[in-house]
Structures are given as C-alpha cells and as structure tokens.
Amino acid sequence: MQAGLGKNYFELFEIPVDFQVDLGRLSLRYRDLQRRIHPDRFVNATDQERRLSMQMTARVNEAYQSLKDPLQRGCYMLGLRGIDINAETDTVMDPEFLMEQMALRETLDAVRGSDNPGERIVTLANDVTRLLDKNIASLEVALAEEGEEALKRARNLVREMQFLSKLQREVEELEEELG
Amino acid sequence: MAYSDKVLDHYEHPRNVGSFDKEDASIGTGMVGAPACGDVMKLQIRVSEDGIIEDARFKTYGCGSAIASSSLVTEWVKGKTLDEAAEIKNTQIAEELALPPVKIHCSVLAEDAIKAAVTNIREKRGEISGSEGAA
Numbered sequence: 001m002q003a004g005l006g007k008n009y010f011e012l013f014e015i016p017v018d019f020q021v022d023l024g025r026l027s028l029r030y031r032d033l034q035r036r037i038h039p040d041r042f043v044n045a046t047d048q049e050r051r052l053s054m055q056m057t058a059r060v061n062e063a064y065q066s067l068k069d070p071l072q073r074g075c076y077m078l079g080l081r082g083i084d085i086n087a088e089t090d091t092v093m094d095p096e097f098l099m100e101q102m103a104l105r106e107t108l109d110a111v112r113g114s115d116n117p118g119e120r121i122v123t124l125a126n127d128v129t130r131l132l133d134k135n136i137a138s139l140e141v142a143l144a145e146e147g148e149e150a151l152k153r154a155r156n157l158v159r160e161m162q163f164l165s166k167l168q169r170e171v172e173e174l175e176e177e178l179g
Numbered sequence: 180m181a182y183s184d185k186v187l188d189h190y191e192h193p194r195n196v197g198s199f200d201k202e203d204a205s206i207g208t209g210m211v212g213a214p215a216c217g218d219v220m221k222l223q224i225r226v227s228e229d230g231i232i233e234d235a236r237f238k239t240y241g242c243g244s245a246i247a248s249s250s251l252v253t254e255w256v257k258g259k260t261l262d263e264a265a266e267i268k269n270t271q272i273a274e275e276l277a278l279p280p281v282k283i284h285c286s287v288l289a290e291d292a293i294k295a296a297v298t299n300i301r302e303k304r305g306e307i308s309g310s311e312g313a314a
Binding site: 086087091092093099101103158160163165167 | 220221
C-alpha cells in the first residue's frame with residue numbers, strides 16, 4: 001500500500017499516461033482501489049496502517065476526480081510535464097477568443113429576459129458543449145505530440161477550456177433554474 | 180469572504196459600464212482574461228489627438244473584486260496621458276480597494292487590461308508596430 005503515495009495518478013490507476021482515458025476501466029479500477037484501501041478494513045491494524053489507509057483513500061479520490069474530467073486531466077498532464085496553467089500574472093489570451101467569451105456571456109445574460117428562455121438556454125448549452133468538445137479533441141492531438149510548440153498549444157487549449165467550463169457551469173445553473 | 184466598502188460601492192454602482200466601437204480610430208481596447216477563475220475583462224479608452232484619455236468604459240464578467248478593479252481604473256484614467264495610464268500598478272488598485280491576498284489577481288487583471296488598451300491605441304496611432312504591442 002505504501003508505494004501508492006509516490007505514484008502519479010495514472011500509475012496509481014495502472015493506466016497509460018494518455019489523455020485518452022477509458023472511463024469504464026477507470027471507474028472499475030477506482031472501485032477496486034477503494035475497496036482495497038478502505039479505512040474500514042484497517043480497524044484492527046496499527047495506527048500507522050490506519051493513517052496510511054486514510055491518506056491513500058484521499059489520494060485515490062483526488063486522482064479519480066482529476067482523471068475522469070478532461071479539463072482537470074489536461075491540467076494534470078501538463079503539470080506532470082512541468083507546465084503551470086494558472087500563473088496569475090499571465091492574463092494574455094487570444095483577443096478573438098476573449099471577445100467570443102464576452103459575447104457568449106452576453107448571450108447568457110440575455111436569456112432570462114427573452115421571450116423563450118427555455119429554448120435559448122438549450123441552444124447556448126449546445127454551443128458551449130460544441131466549443132468544449134472541439135478543444136478537447138485538439139488537446140488530445142497536442143498532448144500526443146512531442147516538442148515545445150505542441151506543449152504551448154496544449155497549455156493554451158487547457159486555459160481556454162477553463163473559461164468554457166466556467167461558462168458551462170453557469171449555463172447549467174440557469175438551465176436548472178428555468179427547469 | 181467580506182468585501183471592503185469600496186469594493187461593494189463599485190460593485191453596486193459600477194462606473195462607466197459599457198462599450199465603445201472598437202473599430203473607431205480614437206478607441207483603444209484591452210481584452211484580458213484569468214483562466215483560473217474564468218473572468219473576462221474588456222477595458223476601453225477614448226483618446227484625444229494630443230494623447231489624453233477623455234473617457235473610458237469597461238465590461239467585466241467576474242467576481243466583485245474584478246468588477247470593482249476595472250470600474251476604479253476607468254475612473255482613474257480619465258484625464259491622464261497614455262504614459263500615465265500605462266503606469267498604473269495593480270498594487271495601487273489593490274490598496275485603494277483593500278483587496279485581500281486571494282483577490283490580488285483581480286487587480287493584476289485590471290492593470291493588464293489598461294496596458295493592453297494603451298498598447299492597442301498606440302498601434303492604431305502608429306506609435307508602435309503590431310509585433311511590439313503583442314508582448
């Protein structure tokens with residue numbers, strides 16, 4: 001059990017370090033790992049083993065959350081290659097992309113007051129999903145390539161996905177509200 | 180987290196919200212974003228022929244601190260020269276609004292937005308080339 005704490009998330013789940021993840025296999029491995037390290041199994045073990053079981057459970061949960069979501073998986077994979085996604089001093093993005101983000105948020109703002117908010121929010125949700133899917137597909141290509149240029153491209157795609165994913169959450173919130 | 184009175188004031192009564200025509204020769208536009216929180220900020224300045232900022236507008240999608248930071252900057256830059264506006268530091272914004280450490284990045288965003296707007300108008304005025312401004 002000790003060995004697991006030093007492994008990266010992919011190694012922990014015994015899957016290849018690849019952006020393309022078999023989600024079915026991931027969730028099977030997750031349940032299997034959870035079962036093996038669950039603190040309930042260590043009730044009569046030593047203090048050290050109990051502590052380790054709790055640490056491992058936390059790490060396995062963290063790893064699962066990171067690997068199952070494309071955005072978090074992308075961030076994590078770039079982190080493994082030493083790339084920082086969220087330098088707070090780095091606010092420079094493609095102006096065209098930011099303009100589009102601004103326009104999408106304006107569209108979201110206008111949904112509530114429109115004649116057919118239910119229809120509009122679905123259209124917007126589909127647009128945002130399409131944009132995210134496009135980035136996910138490009139990210140898969142960029143992360144499979146070698147070299148600085150591909151890495152830069154991957155970083156930028158993940159940064160864009162952060163905006164889109166925030167927007168998606170806001171769209172979903174309004175969707176729920178509108179029922 | 181509690182916002183300072185000044186942040187709340189700008190948040191509840193934002194100054195200079197809106198847009199100018201970004202194609203206009205006298206308008207400088209700065210677009211910046213913070214991936215970590217998904218904030219998007221647009222800051223625009225209208226500049227007279229002798230390089231004085233006559234008016235400013237902003238539009239920000241983000242938290243209260245980001246809105247307050249950009250609102251404050253639009254107030255500050257009016258009447259300033261482009262050089263003076265480009266010298267605004269995020270620390271001044273953070274101090275004026277009493278931003279807590281976790282919100283300092285909002286003031287960075289506003290500083291970068293005004294710098295980007297100044298760069299944009301300088302490109303339009305032919306004072307710098309496009310490649311220089313991209314930095």
